[in-house]
Amino acid sequence: MLSDILRTGLVHCPQHEVEQIICALYRKHYNKSLSRVMFYINLKKCVSHKFYLNCLKIFKQRSKGYPLQYLLGSCMFLDHEYCVNPGVFIPRPETEVLVEQAILHLKKSGACQLGLEIGIGSGEISIELLKKFPKLQMISSEISGEAIKIARQNARSILTRGVFKERRLKIIQSSPNVPSVLKIFNKHLNNNISSKKADFIISNPPYLTKKDKIDPMVYCHEPREALFVAGDPLKIYKDIAENAFMVLNKNGMIFLEIPHERSRKIRELFSGSQWKTKIVQDLTRRDRVLLAQVV
Numbered sequence: 001m002l003s004d005i006l007r008t009g010l011v012h013c014p015q016h017e018v019e020q021i022i023c024a025l026y027r028k029h030y031n032k033s034l035s036r037v038m039f040y041i042n043l044k045k046c047v048s049h050k051f052y053l054n055c056l057k058i059f060k061q062r063s064k065g066y067p068l069q070y071l072l073g074s075c076m077f078l079d080h081e082y083c084v085n086p087g088v089f090i091p092r093p094e095t096e097v098l099v100e101q102a103i104l105h106l107k108k109s110g111a112c113q114l115g116l117e118i119g120i121g122s123g124e125i126s127i128e129l130l131k132k133f134p135k136l137q138m139i140s141s142e143i144s145g146e147a148i149k150i151a152r153q154n155a156r157s158i159l160t161r162g163v164f165k166e167r168r169l170k171i172i173q174s175s176p177n178v179p180s181v182l183k184i185f186n187k188h189l190n191n192n193i194s195s196k197k198a199d200f201i202i203s204n205p206p207y208l209t210k211k212d213k214i215d216p217m218v219y220c221h222e223p224r225e226a227l228f229v230a231g232d233p234l235k236i237y238k239d240i241a242e243n244a245f246m247v248l249n250k251n252g253m254i255f256l257e258i259p260h261e262r263s264r265k266i267r268e269l270f271s272g273s274q275w276k277t278k279i280v281q282d283l284t285r286r287d288r289v290l291l292a293q294v295v
């Protein structure tokens, strides 16, 4: 049985993954879908020996805990398939909660002309928002050149072709050593869009510390700069709390993914009469998203 190869303790649902891997590889190899009926009844007859050997190779890598999304080269986020490679962070279901909350509140407020994202990664946050709000323009920063390449590739395949020409998505390369991620946006806004301010800031910044309990497979395979921030793990959150006024409109909103262990500390950064805040939990009932509004 192929699923026996995956029973090493590193893969949670071997049988389900066998189906997922074979169906995805089949689609890529034969350029058509494999139905579940064909998968269970007639698989051997509809694949070549070369295809079978390729599946075996992938199963062996997966059995050692290598991330499935990197092996397949893609992953689903909300309703879209995003390309990923080992140079970029794999989009997570928790981030779907962040994006859904942002959509909900931006629809309510109606103010969604210009948004800023810190750390675009493979692009799914900015792309989903651009898809939902046709008049929105996003300026997104990123320190990793590889992530910028993938984000652009995803934007081209998921959004309409003219998105870069229309300047609806502007990606700026940033550096991990700048004292403030928001000052970069401020400079950019002043130089390029006639001193316009943004309606919201959104980010799923790196938020782990070396002391946090981390799945060894995440630690071994995903980019360090996407997981950890050098020095103070709250650095990016503090920067946003201190400098958001510089780039946000009155009533501007902030949507942040947060580590549940430090949710109270992060919320405290946005305390004071000028902020209204709310914490939203993820599907495992852990604090995961902080909403903050300038009042």
Ligand SMILES: C[S@@+](CC[C@H](N)C(=O)[O-])C[C@H]1O[C@@H](n2cnc3c(N)ncnc32)[C@H](O)[C@@H]1O
Pocket (backbone or CB within 6 Å): 089, 090, 091, 092, 095, 118, 119, 120, 121, 122, 123, 124, 125, 141, 142, 143, 144, 147, 174, 175, 176, 181, 204, 205, 206, 207, 225, 226, 227
């Ligand atoms: C946790 S990943 C999130 C990626 C993507 N937005 C997502 O939610 O899947 C954090 C991203 O922020 C980038 N990053 C880290 N420090 C940054 C900084 N100072 N400025 C901009 N991007 C940064 C990393 O390279 C990484 O792509």
